[in-house]
Amino acid sequence: MNRVRFDAATRLHLLLGIIAVAGSILLPALLGSAYWTHNFLIVNLFVAVAVLQNMLLADAGQVSFGQGAVFGLSAFTVGIVAGLWGHSYAAGFLAGVAMAVVLGLLFALPALRVQGYYLGFVTLSAAVVFPEMLVAFNDLTNGINGITRAVPALTTPLGLGLTPIALMVMALAIAALLFHATLRATRLGRRIRVAAVSPEAAMALGINPGALRFIAFTIAATGTGLAGALYVPVLGFVSPYAFRVDLSIFFFFSVVVGGNGQLIGPVIGVWILYLVPNALLADLANYRLLGYGFVALLIMLAFPDGVVGTIEALRRRRRLRTQVTGISVDRVLAWPGARPRPPTQGQAITVRGVRKTFGSLAALDGVDLAVIPGSVHGLVGPNGSGKTTLLNVISGFIALNAGSVAINGTDTSRAPAYRVARLGVGRTFQTPRVLEEMSIWENLEIGADVKGDHSNWLLALLAPFRTEWSENRPDLLAHAQRRVLEVLRTVAGDADILLLDEPAAGLSAAERRDFARLVRFLSERLGKTVLLVEHDLALVWKVADRITVLDAGQVIAEGPPDTIAADPRVRRLFIGGADA
Amino acid sequence: MNDLLIIVVHGIGVGAIFALVGMSFNVVFNASGILNFAQGNMLVLGALFAFLLLPTQPDLLRWFILLPAVAIGLALLLAVQGYVTLLPLRSSVEQHSWLITTLAASVIIGAILLIYQGSAQQSVRSPFTAIRFMGVRIPATYALTTGLALFWFIALHIFHTRVLTGLAISALSQDLDAARAAGLRVRRLQVTAFAISGLIVGSAGFVAAPVMAIANDSGITYVMNGFVAAVVGGLGANLGALVGGVLVGMLSLYAAYEYGGEFQNLVSLALLVVVLMVRPQGLFGRQAARRV
Incomplete structure (x- = not known):
């Protein structure tokens, strides 16, 4: 086996990313701020989803506007199985992740035929339809009333204000970052990227691009499903309104605002897009959406390559090399x-x-x-x-x-x-x-x-x-x-x-x-x-x-x-x- | 029998709105390769202007004066939006930025609507009286949207084949680099295309206002169905958008009649998936001419 090696930039991104995730979970808990503890649990759940969206978009080249639906399906399945049907949270958890994977595979099907914004619109439409179906099948989902399901075992503090669910969310977000970095250094990760940037080169290297799209969608759906399943104990409640198309768009925004393809990009993207409107406009609920829209628009105008992408481009220009040792035929x-x-x-x-x-x-x-x-x-x-x-x-x-x-x-x-x-x-x-x-x-x-x-x-x-x-x-x-x-x-x-x-x-x-x-x-x-x-x-x-x-x-x-x-x-x- | 006729007539009327959104997509897409996600909320804005500016008592003269005024207002707004959208594309290697800027514009319009009217849903009374056709009462708005869709289809056809600016915009859709090399002022033409799409959705929103839900979250439904109309017909082809729009309209009304309103969008999604799987270039689209 080939040992995985990270380059200097990857190591820096990983370090900062892990500090951001761990710090934002541990600090508010230690300081005893219930408001920020709760907010950062959601932020870090979203970070995990966005990291996988980043992999799907930047590495596999797949435009999906439907990750919010994958997330929501997992959460709602947990709600139905563990809440309405009265099974254990563990059973709901497994069912939720399984349903998320199924939806991910459904997204991958059209990806065999169409790419780019066509695929984007299919997944976007799915994200529009998803909450409507939650309401339409209200016998199964409890409709607009939502489902209440607390998981006290996970929300009781262990000490120092830390709950098991906080540690699980932290572990998931960090695992997502580590996974993305590692994937890029492996054979599978390289082949996913080759299939995305040059299908011809990929096929000449024995790669079936469609198969790798399936794999990428499955990986993303699994991670997104895990995050969705953890959403239920964090909130104790699921409602169709939480999983409207806006959530899917938020995940996509986070990736591009942070910097498409930058390892730490989704962390920065989620922080900016979630925290800026929520912190600055905390008392003006109706203005939050406006703030969010303007932040996204202004950042794209100021940093066309995303925040981290623009910083990385500057860093690279500073140590730009004009020469590299050539490949010697001799x-x-x-x-x-x-x-x-x-x-x-x-x-x-x-x-x-x-x-x-x-x-x-x-x-x-x-x-x-x-x-x-x-x-x-x-x-x-x-x-x-x-x-x-x-x-x-x-x-x-x-x-x-x-x-x-x-x-x-x-x-x-x-x-x-x-x-x-x-x-x-x-x-x-x-x-x-x-x-x-x-x-x-x-x-x-x-x-x-x-x-x-x-x-x-x-x-x-x-x-x-x-x-x-x-x-x-x-x-x-x-x-x-x-x-x-x-x-x-x-x-x-x-x-x-x-x-x-x-x-x-x-x-x-x-x-x-x-x-x-x-x-x-x-x-x-x-x-x-x-x-x-x-x-x-x-x-x-x-x-x-x-x-x-x-x-x-x-x-x-x-x-x-x-x-x-x-x-x-x-x-x-x-x-x-x-x-x- | 009567029910079926109602579905067909209403389906055409609603489908005409989707076709108009689809055509406005096409204009911008042909000129720039951009799909403007804000188009749905722009349509809602057109309808909101009808709500704000039209008196509660029917006033036909005012209606006919306001129609072009609202269309031009939206054209100006879309020209600004287009200019802003095209800004980062100049310098960036990141060509996803338009997805964000157009979606952000859509979010901003929705947010302004939310601040202005909360989650309430406004409606407008049509100044026209309903028409009777084969014993079926047809709201005048559906006849008007159908007429407007046909008007814009013909106008765009003349514009793209007879008018110099229109020909230049068509040239952009064929080969952007060649058009630039030939000395066309690409950026200005693209902003013009945005403005034209504004004329279309502005007039469409104003005319269709009596049958539209003027709310902060209704834009995305129009974007989605407009896109399905454009794709079913073949992205870039206006005849396709016309036919696709009517198809989507009739199917979604049938779904609403048969299964309930919540299933309208599901049927559109199903139609989109089926068309993309079976015939990705759409009914009237050129077969992947630019990809190979």
Whole structure:
């Protein structure tokens, strides 16, 4: 197992967050202020919900305006089971969390089809409808009268003014913060983030984005359900009015006002939005809502990235680095080991009679291709000849109209991209899908996450740079370095077959030479099969064992470089033979 | 039979309000990619002005003078709101800010209503007498909202295809960067779009006031149903909003008739989910033209 490591900023956020939560629970209790003790119990319940909303929004990229309904459903279930039906609080607690998870899963269903504000509106509508249903089914819920259910065992002080429920709320809020920080440093957390920022890169790394959305919604609903279940002993009463759409909007506001994606953001957001109107306008109940609206509006105008987000941006600018130690191809090539070459019989990639049309245009028109394991196979042809389309078909990004594709003998003609990737097919893209929101090191780690093996040789080889690369984003890397990073990411994932889409585009002559050495290294020393789409014919002829030439969606020549170079049809296609 | 006719006629009348909100969504969305959550409370404000300014005795002349005045007033208010909403988008990488600023604007309007009238619900008497149609009494307001929806549909169509400013706003919906590169004053056009959406909801609120609940918390229902109307028809397509609005109106009135008023929004939600699952681009929407 890989030990979880937090960077300096995460540690600071965690420390401040825990101090804020613990302090706000312990201090009022010790000072004996019933008013503030009660208020901060609610604040910290809301903090727990908002932290998970932050995870859902920033990490998983899911806009949910319905977390208040999840919270309310849990609380009301506790009220019904433990209050109206007379069961124990523990039974109500479990039922409440279970119902919250069910609602979370219901939210995740439309998320498979739609994203962004569409999903936001579905969840918002659910939050509008939820309290109406509480009233409509008043036989079950006691309707607008609400349900009274005290839990004296949890609200009797243990000493120093502290009640068990206060400690539970404190533990939940702190656990939520710790969980969020830890999740980000784990394989699951990284994969949730990859699926959110680049579904293509995610699928190329064997990730099914829909499955991870489900997981993220389930996690958020579980935590929100726990908070909802604790709401009942805190208040001793549930009413449909407490769980109107405004509550869901409040949770969303808290995250963005605090700073979307900032670990401590939800703590600051809840404090500002809950405490400012309630403390300053305590005697003017009707003006609280107005104060809350204006605070949210003014903060967004003054701090467009949220309070913490803006502070973090300033902090980062102050210690802005312009350079970071680059990724040295030489260092990778200096690796002393070698992998056994795969047997050369059989085929790593088999393409038979593949046809793909876009409207009336046939991008691929009966293409056959066979790639020998462990070889470097060049795929060349003029613009629009179907090279990239073929790569997309092989890697499962585009569904084919006719024909078949097989990887190591396994038919993948109908397989989605993430399943193809799990068979050991890694790919790069024309514009490198380097994930800007993650550190350079995390970009390598998400490669290793494919098989979950972080002790692999590549990461060990690059370990001296870990600290530096963990604190810097890939925007500091030059273009060629980003290409190399993307290739190394697939290598870190231990893919047997690498599909490289125009990897040399935009590289200087020296960088191309390095890249050619890297490609040969992949094949000769690591035993990888490489399918290379490239416009730089000199590079292809230098590194490829075999070459396939495509023109207008058809294969016009296939064979070793020398034979292809002599083929008159190929010569006609690339006049001069140097560059297409 | 008579009940069904009432549901259909009233459904069209109520649906026309949703369609108007949906069209006002579309205008802003096409120009800026923003969905203005405050649109529902802006509609309620239009209705509140009708309550405040119309005399209790029917006065048709006053009604016809106030209608454009309220529409223009709301247009100015929305222009200001639009300007404020667009401010942080210039400097921030955080593109969620409009969700907050438009929702905050909605909260503020609701809060002002709460301070002004508490949780009371105001209503307005229509200066027009009801119409009789196939033996069914139709409140004049439903005929007016339907007419207003058709008026705005045609006006927007002419605006977007014949008027230079309208064409420029259409260009924004096609490709924002290209429009900016072509020298269009994007920000000004977007604020104009907000103002136009204000004309729509302002006139709609004023006209529909007699059948609306003028309360501090009724805005969200109009936002929600207006959005469902826009999505069912295809976000950005006004014909879609028109058809979607009527569909939502009739379904929700049927639900109210059959099961009770509390189920109106549930039916809208169900319709929204079904449409998004089966046909995410809506009935008249372009198929994900901008996403690929």
